[in-house]
Amino acid sequence: MKQVSTIHGRAIPLGLKNVDTDVIIPAHWLKTVSREGLGRGAFETIRQAPGNPFDVEDFANAPILIAGDNFGCGSSREHAAWAMLDMGLTAVIAPSFSDIFSGNAFKNGILAVELPQDQVDRLLEVAKDHAITIDLENQVVTTPFQDRFAFDIDPFRKHCLTNGLDEIGLTLERDAVIEEHETERAAGLPWLDASRKNRREHA
């Protein structure tokens, strides 16, 4: 995973509430066996409307998206995160995120920044004409106008993001405790492992 530190650049002022995963990447784009190229389908339905913020020239390759409440609600498709990455987005700012999306975003090195609605409103205003900065190290979003909005982030996620750590690699190092748990589980709740033996092969 790439290391994340400071993200600076233009921010697409979308502002929309309840942007669901079908909006981020419609289902017909999910028929792929790779992670690449999904940017072309990102926000397809919104981009059909003339004058939509994604197709304003100033926002081409913008690294940041600003949205409304409950961003990323809907399905668990990680394609939503891949599509955003593929179109060059590395951070989203919103008042709240769906649980699954924020997990998927994090695992792909996309920073999901939660700020109160009034601060998001302010950023939406600034973003129309100016770049903004997200400083992960100091956990603060700044604008060229002295705005400083502090945000919270899970310390573990911050650690992984700043160091570009792979979660699976980290967990595999915990093999011994996992095995211990499996042994206890097999002793206390043996039927949990019995599925294989009990399984009738289908006709």
Place this chain on the structure above:
Amino acid sequence: MASKPRTLYEKIWDAHVVERHDDGTCLVYIDRHLVHEVTSPQAFEALRLAGRKVRRPDLTLAVPDHNLPTTARTDEAGRRLPIEDQQSAAQLAALERNAPSFGIHYIDAVAPEQGIVHVVGPEQGFSLPGTTIVCGDSHTAAHGGIGALAFGIGTSEVEHVLATQTLLLRPSKTMEVRVEGALGPGVTPKDLILHIIGVIGTAGGTGHVIEYRGEVFERMSVEGRLTVCNMSIEGGARAGLIAPDDTIFAYLKGRPYSPTGEAWEKAIDWWRSLATDDGARFDKSVVIDASEIEPTVSWGTSPEDVVPIGGKVPAPESFADQAKKDAARKSLDYMGLEPGTPMESVPIENIFIGSCTNSRIEDLRAAAAVLKGRTKAENVRWAIAVPGSGLVKRQAEEEGLDRIFTDAGFEWREPGCSACLAMNPDKVPAGERCASTSNRNFVGRQGPGARTHLLSPAMAAAAAVTGHLTDVRKLMGT
């Protein structure tokens, strides 16, 4: 620790924590992992690239569902028919290749047990009470209906579970949805959950795991419980749970993956001990009066946009906050509806009975009971019934339900996700309406420009017969 009263969720959670980090993140053991073709190829690919193995293939089950066409899968000679869409074919082929090569049991497209992953899990006894169940699909929440902690995960997490049989998670907050009183005639679990989502909103359960409590659920069938928990995600909650009881045990007994003999007895003892203790605290609590609920339909493009069937399309100005006003305006524009229109006068051109929310035997029976001796209205262009699995299909055929559907003008299809999402050939044309028993009415969900009205199987059947949204109670008991 043992003395503090705990909720069902907390008991399952505690039993699965492998290790707790200082910051509150926990490494959590996963008992059951369901895999389908859409969200797994990139995970298997990554494992292969990193030279990693699947830690517990025996706790993993793979079945294709999202992409499979629901038309005949074999020719007369029993040969598999090719899948026309090249991308779908490639994705299905990838699962068919990946599962066996990593030692995972694979139910193939023509196996009698094939079906929608969330129908197959409980049906095979693979999903058991008190277990942690994950799948790369948000409607994994459904399995909470049998008393499991079940939730959807993204592809990186699919890879994490394949490699380590664990996930790194933070405990959720707990939310109680207590339903008091009984449901009236013609009011089904689907109406109940649509109503609940209308009350709590699509973000109402965010960060929480919902436990559904009250006599309504104790009396509810397994199918109904799966329907309710299925849509927890539409209420923002990653998982929903109902305490396992005798109804569940009777359902699971003798299923292929269910424990047997002494192990079964032991399992039941443990399952019984999981119920929420008296005095356990929920972080949030919502109380709902069941007797007030009517058959419910959606009018907009968010599952919280619901009204009783006797109601009218709401005016955007009637909502309190500005964002909701704007969203409602957009929704109505997309849906082609005028505020104030009685829901019962909305004409319907397509009917979809299926999806992991409502494709089990009880759902098909409920729809067939309305359709029996009737035919679909002339303006209904397309009506399909799609059983949730091959086993559901077979049982329905044994009961003669397929004939009732076909006599009424429905197409009787092979199991799969079908028109629930526009990934396979079953799509609703742009600008047309669909009365759908699925779970999402998002923009474009059933096809670009398609207009979805969510409702129960009986209500979908009623709409098929009259050609417009209809209070099913008017067609009952005649």
